[in-house]
Amino acid sequence: MQFSELGLSPKVLEAVEKAGFTTPTPIQAGAIPPALARKDVMGLAQTGSGKTAAFVLPMLSLLETGRARARIPRTLILEPTRELAAQVQEAFERIGQAHRLTVALLIGGVSFDDQAAKIDRGADVVIATPGRLLDHFERGKLLLTGVEMLVIDEADRMLDMGFIPDIERICKLLPFTRQTLFFSATMPPEIQRITNQFLHAPVRVEVSPPSSTAATIEQKLVKAPSDAKAKREALRQLLRSQTSVKNAIVFANRKTTVALLEVSLKRHGFNAAALHGDMDQSARLRTLASFRAGEITFLIASDVAARGLDIPEVSHVFNFDVPIHAEDYVHRVGRTGRAGREGHAFMLATNAEAKYVKAIEQLIRKTIPVDGSAAPIEDVREDGAEAPREDKSRRRRGGKSRSERPQAEAAQPREESPREEKPREAKPPRDEKPREAKPREVKPREEKPREDRPREAKPRHEPQQPRRKESRDRRHSPSGDVPDSDSFHAGNMPAFLVRPVRSASN
Numbered sequence: 001m002q003f004s005e006l007g008l009s010p011k012v013l014e015a016v017e018k019a020g021f022t023t024p025t026p027i028q029a030g031a032i033p034p035a036l037a038r039k040d041v042m043g044l045a046q047t048g049s050g051k052t053a054a055f056v057l058p059m060l061s062l063l064e065t066g067r068a069r070a071r072i073p074r075t076l077i078l079e080p081t082r083e084l085a086a087q088v089q090e091a092f093e094r095i096g097q098a099h100r101l102t103v104a105l106l107i108g109g110v111s112f113d114d115q116a117a118k119i120d121r122g123a124d125v126v127i128a129t130p131g132r133l134l135d136h137f138e139r140g141k142l143l144l145t146g147v148e149m150l151v152i153d154e155a156d157r158m159l160d161m162g163f164i165p166d167i168e169r170i171c172k173l174l175p176f177t178r179q180t181l182f183f184s185a186t187m188p189p190e191i192q193r194i195t196n197q198f199l200h201a202p203v204r205v206e207v208s209p210p211s212s213t214a215a216t217i218e219q220k221l222v223k224a225p226s227d228a229k230a231k232r233e234a235l236r237q238l239l240r241s242q243t244s245v246k247n248a249i250v251f252a253n254r255k256t257t258v259a260l261l262e263v264s265l266k267r268h269g270f271n272a273a274a275l276h277g278d279m280d281q282s283a284r285l286r287t288l289a290s291f292r293a294g295e296i297t298f299l300i301a302s303d304v305a306a307r308g309l310d311i312p313e314v315s316h317v318f319n320f321d322v323p324i325h326a327e328d329y330v331h332r333v334g335r336t337g338r339a340g341r342e343g344h345a346f347m348l349a350t351n352a353e354a355k356y357v358k359a360i361e362q363l364i365r366k367t368i369p370v371d372g373s374a375a376p377i378e379d380v381r382e383d384g385a386e387a388p389r390e391d392k393s394r395r396r397r398g399g400k401s402r403s404e405r406p407q408a409e410a411a412q413p414r415e416e417s418p419r420e421e422k423p424r425e426a427k428p429p430r431d432e433k434p435r436e437a438k439p440r441e442v443k444p445r446e447e448k449p450r451e452d453r454p455r456e457a458k459p460r461h462e463p464q465q466p467r468r469k470e471s472r473d474r475r476h477s478p479s480g481d482v483p484d485s486d487s488f489h490a491g492n493m494p495a496f497l498v499r500p501v502r503s504a505s506n
Ligand SMILES: Nc1ncnc2c1ncn2[C@@H]1O[C@H](COP(=O)(O)OP(=O)(O)OP(=O)(O)O)[C@@H](O)[C@H]1O
Pocket: 020, 021, 022, 023, 024, 025, 028, 045, 046, 047, 048, 049, 050, 051, 052, 053, 184, 185, 307, 308, 309, 310, 334, 338, 339
């Protein structure tokens, strides 16, 4: 299959050639023709398989006709993190160089006014995190009634509990007749079930088995002691044992662990820096830029760096903690071994984490071999007595838990989920990250534009009411710490999540 067979315009074909792409990847070959035919698309393909170009290229073709008007963008791309939104903007501008389009990046943590000025002049494309997009809308700086194409990247993450109120609200502000494209490397069944709320007769393009990891990623499991200090020592030993590290990301579940690991690794002579959601945005951007430039060898990160980031030099991923959501494992290890490159992924696992390892292996349909140089790890795969109890209260929309998680951890909100809606008078720029903040109200507003009609009159599903609300309160967390991933807890639970459930089906 050639790019020229996909129906792209001559100008886009030139852009593809300039970008150095010779043949389309399978997701591009599968998703581009229906996207050009103005159909809705659900595109599922492994990490690093070219999903970005699968929506950028048809979007460029679409934008060749027509013009942007002030404050009324023509296309919209939603991303779960600021870093990923910025990366997609760069990819869009690089590939679409000759198209001379106006691309506005609307993300939290940076100047609101510069962004507003850009949309004011008329943006062809808006690439945004949901919270900041809604801020612009609420301040009357933006109308979404002209959006012809909506792309939701990392769609399963965006429809998860933390983001869903914002996504539902944004979709109500878009025209009914828009085209919608969803992309991700994972799509849990309970999220899949609610996608029909947003997609109209979608063409499903599924390139590889669901949630599979790329074949080019060599994955290993390493048994780790449960004592925190000894576990850090085990990590250092592991890092030292890997002599071929070019750049590596070390993932931990909690922001405090990330910060602690940064200090500890630096003290032991590693060239390391941290990236997590409690850092201010300029520090986040600086750190990521240094890592991309190869000035930092070990990026210690929370799940804020787990999705979408495309850094070809990442040769290794180390999981200091086993991710609690099995899907997060797929995304974390997918930061290496991209676009057919070789990659290495190691995961430290204590006995207490055994059941998460099991859930990951079930999801990826593969046993992760134990690192030959390490001690036997049989007990890590057993459901040992140390494993924490399943948190039934954290079951999600579909009535199924995404994976089994310890109660205190399950109670915590995701880092990049939408933030509190602040009082209108104050109107501070909102951010995509709300963990500790209060929930936003998700009531429709009077100033809704006329086209503000969802595809269905009402969302078909409502999240289940948490059965053990008190267990979600951070005060009940044994460590008082917050995993850098997850959704609402008692402190920030929005009203619509705790009111009586009308329909518990799905
Ligand atoms: N047709 C192609 N030929 C060669 N390289 C390509 C092609 N399409 C994309 N790439 C490159 O592959 C890399 C990964 O692409 P991309 O970031 O779009 O992956 P993805 O599928 O979105 O992954 P993730 O699930 O992690 O977000 C990028 O560096 C991109 O430039």
